Structure formats: structure tokens, C-alpha cells
Amino acid sequence: PAAPPPSPTPDSSRRLRESLPWFKEEDRTEAEDSALSALAQIVSQDQDLGMAVAGLPWIADGVAEGEPEPVEKLAFLASRDTSLAAAVAGLPWFHDGIIEAEQKALQNIVSLANRDAPLAKTAAGLAWVTDGIEGDEWASLGDLAVMAKKDISLASTVAAFPSHAGGFDQNTRFAVYYLRVLMEEDVDLANTLASGSFLADSIEE
Secondary structure (H helix, E strand, C coil): CCCCCCCCCHHHHHHHHHHCCCCCCCCCCHHHHHHHHHHHHHHHHCHHHHHHHHCCHHHHCCCCCCCHHHHHHHHHHHHHCHHHHHHHHCCHHHCCCCCHHHHHHHHHHHHHHHHCHHHHHHHHCCHHHHCCCCCCHHHHHHHHHHHHHHCHHHHHHHHCCHHHHHCCCHHHHHHHHHHHHHHCCCHHHHHHHHHCHHHHCCCCC
């Protein structure tokens, strides 16, 4: 059986509670309880990271319905790899509250981490992820997650395309999407195409 997750020390638990302006011993809302539980899990894995997350303005100013979910996802990531959780918590768009597209992107990073934490960390560090999730960019992270469920090496090859570095243009987006579709029919062919120089080196009109 898997080992139980570590528990925060009494001192770290006290520090966490004292850092939260909205904390009270009784009559907490369900959202506050959920956020507190997730923060405690992060603190148990990495105290500095947990305290930094607790200090984010959208957490410190009170926890609204729906706001615990990103913290719960971050707690899961911390259980897999604290450096991955720190990378996600360090994303500029994680600092100012999570909108729907970012929530979907975060869920896809969690799905990637379920299969391979280093790949999830690579995905979280892609230029077009770090500079903000726009439009349906989150869906391309989902395509990577689907690939990773079937073939980690394919997903890793696609995540390493140099074209990711210059932003996320339409050609790269289509390439990721169609490789995912092709993989569902013929994973070997998808790997062959993904490794081809015309994709691996650059993706152009």
C-alpha cells in the first residue's frame, strides 16, 4: 500500500493558520475548509511553498466558492513533485486568481503529472503557457495529456518542438492536434511524423 502523505508539523500548521487573515477556529465555510486542507498538504510537502501560496492575494483576501480547486490541484502536484508544484505556483497567471481557461490548463497539467511529472514540468514551462493561457490554448495541453496516456515518448517529443519557444502559432497548434488524432489510429506513424525533421526542426506554412 502507498505510504500516507506527510502531515504538517504543529509549528508549520500554526504558522499557516496565523498567516491567513480569514482563518477562524469555527464556522469556516466549506470553501475555506477545502483551501485550508489543500494548503496544509502543500506545507507538509514544502513549507516555504505552502506559505508562499497562502500569501497569494486571491487566497489571503478570503476564499470564494471555486477558489479552492486550483489549490487542491497544486497540492496534488506537490505530492508528485514539489519542484513541479513550485513551477506552477510561480506562473504569473497563478498569482492573480484563476479564470476558467487557466483552470482547464491546470487540470491538463495535473493529467500530465499523473503520467509523468517531468513532462508536466516541461509543459508548464512552455513559453505560451508561462505568458498566459489565451483562447483555447488549454486544449493543446489536453492533447499532450491524451498522448501521454498512450505514449510518453511521443508526448515528450511533441512538447520539445522548438516552435513552442516562439509562442503558440496556429501551425504548431494544428500539428499538436493532428498528431494526437493520428496517434489514436496509429501511434507508430505519429511517432515517425513527430520525429521528422520538418516538424522537429520547425513548423512553417
